[in-house]
Amino acid sequence: MTAMFRVHEQWGRRSMAYWWVSQNQTFRQEREGGYLWAPKSGSGGVVFTHWSNMTLVQPGDVIFSYARQSIGAIGVASSAAYDAPQPAEFEGGWNPDGRRVDVVYKTLNPEVPLRTFVEDLVPLLPDRNSPITKQHTGVQGYLFAIPLKAGELICDRLEFVAPVEQLVAETLAQSIPDETTKEALIQARLGHGRWRRDILRYWSGRCAVTGLEVASLLRASHIKPWRASDNRERLDVFNGLLLGPAYDAAFDAGLITFEDDGSIAISPRLPPNQLLAAGISERARLSTISETHRAYLAYHRESVLRPA
The missing domain is CATH 3.10.590.10 (ph1033 like domains)
Incomplete structure (x- = not known):
């Protein structure tokens, strides 16, 4: 080594x-x-x-x-x-x-x-x-x-x-003036850290929607975005979904979200004829959901999902 x-x-x-x-x-x-x-x-x-x-x-x-x-x-x-x-x-x-x-x-x-x-x-x-x-x-x-x-x-x-x-996030937040650079660097430093491992463990190493089990293709995605979260929320296992590439990209972009019963909600910005091409099912739903997930998902629906 x-x-x-x-x-x-x-x-x-x-x-x-x-x-x-x-x-x-x-x-x-x-x-x-x-x-x-x-x-x-x-x-x-x-x-x-x-x-x-x-x-x-x-x-x-x-x-x-x-x-x-x-x-x-x-x-x-x-x-x-x-x-x-x-x-x-x-x-x-x-x-x-x-x-x-x-x-x-x-x-x-x-x-x-x-x-x-x-x-x-x-x-x-x-x-x-x-x-x-x-x-x-x-x-x-x-x-x-x-x-x-x-x-x-x-x-x-x-x-x-x-x-x-938390100390890593706070140190970088104080030492880097540019907000975009700061957020990208913090996520790079912590993206493969304890929070991601906790997310993998919570979802048993499977995509929360499709059941995909190839770890290298799975993304731990914050429900309430990093920039909008406090330090506790950033490390909260319930403020995260384990998603495959297509669902992760669409979720982060506000093109999809999930309802309180776990069913998918699709932004008008993602036309029906593009769903199949994107690898996203209109009948998709989360395999499980907790009350704490619902609180974060409410924020995602209100503040991240893109309107028409």
């Missing part, structure tokens, strides 16, 4: 990545200052992966702060890496030519000792460039990419699942 587990697409399109930063010497300074910092190279110009990983961090990535054998904080990157000299508050003989990433930290109180979850964590870590050895000891280094499942496990053990995604 490489150090670039999920860092494989243009940065604006990839989903949220998880990072482990070892801050035994700098935890207080970096947490209070709201940043990560690492030199570009060591003595003699030697470049280390655990420093060059700084260039792979993107806004919305989640960072676990490790110091004194415990996770002491969770952070969310609010910037990509940029050139910056060694912080004045640092004590040490590092190369002053370095990189900085701005971070919004959430301090954990109490800190969570690594020993409480290390046995479950280590099997999920890579054989190379891992922050923890097979013998459960820390590796000398600074910033390490960790796989999705390892990041999820840590969030679970820290009892910090929904708050992490």
Whole structure:
């Protein structure tokens, strides 16, 4: 496995990545200052992966702060890496030519000792460039990419699942001024996150209308749109439908919606002669529906469905 587990697409399109930063010497300074910092190279110009990983961090990535054998904080990157000299508050003989990433930290109180979850964590870590050895000891280094499942496990053990995604959304909302870019980036970071997995689980991995079970073709679609929802609604499993491509596109575009009994309602903007071509049935209906779904669907019918 490489150090670039999920860092494989243009940065604006990839989903949220998880990072482990070892801050035994700098935890207080970096947490209070709201940043990560690492030199570009060591003595003699030697470049280390655990420093060059700084260039792979993107806004919305989640960072676990490790110091004194415990996770002491969770952070969310609010910037990509940029050139910056060694912080004045640092004590040490590092190369002053370095990189900085701005971070919004959430301090954990109490800190969570690594020993409480290390046995479950280590099997999920890579054989190379891992922050923890097979013998459960820390590796000398600074910033390490960790796989999705390892990041999820840590969030679970820290009892910090929904708050992490809320922290990501809030950090990006505050750090990106352009609304269109902000919404697209937040959805890219969280689109393959816990909410989508919760939607897949709720609908048993099948399209809510057709029963399609090919996961790569299924889309987790908000009923009340992301931009109109608060943070709780954005992560609410009942504010989502699992739909195949045609139904998802039409639902998001306001060309179809669903009534309280689950039956489809079609916008006049989608002519009957185009339904078959679009792969949409006028007799379609949701396989199940709850009272909470109905509240969100009422919003969709009133505010998203396109009139004539």
